Amino acid sequence: MEPQTADRTQSPSSPSLSSPAGPGPLASFVRFVVCGGGIGVLSSFAVPLVAMTMPWAVANAVITVVSTLLCTELHALFTFGTGRRPGWRRHLQSSGSAAAAYAVTCAAMFLLHVIQSAPGMLTEQAVYLTASGLAGIGRFLVLRLFVFASGRKTPLRPRRPVLLLPRPVLTQAAIGATC
Numbered sequence: 001m002e003p004q005t006a007d008r009t010q011s012p013s014s015p016s017l018s019s020p021a022g023p024g025p026l027a028s029f030v031r032f033v034v035c036g037g038g039i040g041v042l043s044s045f046a047v048p049l050v051a052m053t054m055p056w057a058v059a060n061a062v063i064t065v066v067s068t069l070l071c072t073e074l075h076a077l078f079t080f081g082t083g084r085r086p087g088w089r090r091h092l093q094s095s096g097s098a099a100a101a102y103a104v105t106c107a108a109m110f111l112l113h114v115i116q117s118a119p120g121m122l123t124e125q126a127v128y129l130t131a132s133g134l135a136g137i138g139r140f141l142v143l144r145l146f147v148f149a150s151g152r153k154t155p156l157r158p159r160r161p162v163l164l165l166p167r168p169v170l171t172q173a174a175i176g177a178t179c
Contacts, residue, residue: 022081025144031079032140036071043067068098080148093147100142101135 022028043063051059072094076086086094108131112119119127 022148023079028079028081028144029140032075032143033136035074035079036136039067039071039074068095071098075143076148080144082148086148090147094143097139097142097147101132101139104135104138105131107131 023031046067047056047060047063050063053059054062069091072086072091075094076082076084076090105128108127109124112124112127116123
């Protein structure tokens with residue numbers, strides 16, 4: 001018998017064949033902006049309404065947590081097309097990237113006020129929107145490349161073919177000869 005090789009780069013149990021391929025980078029980015037922006041706009045209306053029943057800081061924190069959870073669900077199912085709801089691990093990773101984006105915008109505003117003691121409203125808006133846009137792009141990249149990366153068509157690291165050698169056939173005569 002001749003040795004056979006089996007190509008195990010894609011097996012039926014691998015996630016690349018069992019889960020749907022996600023949308024391309026441009027489609028994902030558009031969906032990311034629509035989902036995140038839409039939830040952001042809804043959140044900006046929800047905070048003052050909820051703040052009528054509790055302190056504003058608490059209302060803002062509650063709406064931020066709820067909107068982050070909702071965005072993570074939408075990003076998993078719609079933006080990146082994973083085909084399944086995110087688990088706690090992905091929720092934590094997504095909220096970590098949201099916290100990092102928040103830190104970037106806060107740092108930008110702090111730096112602006114260090115450089116200019118009394119910047120105008122237009123300057124503040126320009127700095128905030130620029131920092132928010134850059135943080136959003138960074139968050140999109142983190143979510144696409146790390147948090148929701150499991151549904152890709154191609155594996156990250158191709159596997160080498162495995163050499164399959166024929167197994168020796170043990171007959172009754174061969175077993176009796178060794179005893």
